[in-house]
Amino acid sequence: MSNPFEGMGDDEKEYQKVVSDNVNKRMEGAMNDLKNKYSEGRGGDDMGDNGPTGDAYQKHQAMQKKRADTARQAKNASKKAEADMIKAQRENMASNNQDEESEDEYDDLLDELDADPEMEALRAKRISNMRQQQMDRAENIAKGHGTYRLITQDEFLDQVTTSKWVALHFFHKEFERCKIMDHHLQLIAPVHVECKFINIDAEKCPFFVQKLQVKTLPTLVIFCDGVVVDRLTGFQEMAVDPLEPDKWHTSRLQAWIASTGAIKFAMPTEEIRKEMEKMGITPRGTIWSTKHAHADEDEEFD
Template identity: 45%
Template sequence: MDPEAFRSTLTDLALGNVMAAAARDYQKEVIAQEQAQASSSVPGEIDLDELMNDPELEKLHADRIAALKKEAEKRQVLERKGHGEYREVTEGEFLGEVTGSKKVICHFHHREFVRCKIVDKHLKLLAPKYFETKFIRVDAENAPFFVTKLAIKTLPCVILFRDGVATERLVGFQDLGGRDDFSTKVLENWLLKKGIIVPAKGQNEDEDDMVAPRSLRSSTNANSDSD
């Protein structure tokens, strides 16, 4: 073989080896970069010890515990006052009951009146739902003094008390559509409008349900008590 041709062949082979090696190195570098990017996209592990020692998180936790404790204590106080259930009270107990709670709903009833039993049914359902308001009933026949003082002429008569003062009253079913078959929601809406019951925090209420039907009329001032 011609010496020049031989050297040319060796040069070509050497150059080919260099290019092949360069290609392999480039491929390795590309793979390494892809692996680095993939590993960097994976979130790092959360240090639970560091998270638990976070002052802000500890404060939020402490505040939440304090709020729950306060709410539980408040509920216990209201339970001792008879909240959460619909109860019968005597004439002798009446004054202490209406002055002992901020908001009280009292139904003056007659044992044999059908409409009084209808009111009883609805108030019994509402009492545990609105825990911050006290729900009681008084037998009008056995409470002549307060029937006279409160000028109760017609039964059923539901009187709303705020801080011991009678502020509103519902006489008969006039403001509930004038029908015996009204739903609990109708009475509930009337009480909500008067502000004597307030939904608890987190209690879901459909906005449409909060508005009484258009056919209902608000109670008139003639049916209201004042101090």
């Protein structure tokens, strides 16, 4: 091995030796510092496959990995829960044609004043009420609300007692006025899911016809928690023109049902009607119109 100082003068040799010793001491100190650092588990990930493998370092790395995995799992779980909640809300809000209005109202609430604590509390309460209404709505739809359905005598008790509010129409398939009642109830049922709307053939349920003393058709019976609270016999209070007793708007039947407490509805005033006309809004419902002859009076049922 050749002498690195060969050919140098004494002064130059002495200088180079001092520099070499100094560099060697620094390298030795750095190596010792690095060794102590990793032996205490304070090493980094920058050394790759050549990194230290001491017990303290391995424990430190395992702990760091565990923390990262836990944080990632928690983040994923949070995202999934948020996505599920949004999906459930959208599904509930898409259940019928009123849901778009509810979503707009929900967004409006979120855009209200957020600096005033009282406004925040009021907004939180309103949002809570809206969520409860959506839950009640979904529960009612699951019980058959939102549609107008035919039931049998065997289904009577189950259908009448499992919902808080029920409107039951006793009909006869050959009576014209029963068809008129069906027409209006079919329009009301999807709008007022707070009440279940059903009908039953009076000829096929003699027990309940006798039990409820149904003698005239059509008869609309309102139940609350399975108990009769009111009934509409024939078209009492419905007709506007005595000369045309069968021609009345659906809203008149809505108003009568609302008077029992079964649904929420208020008959628009003349002023409101005019404003609605200006905005091109037409009240839901129709006036019965048919070419078939109709009876002048309600049908007696024996």
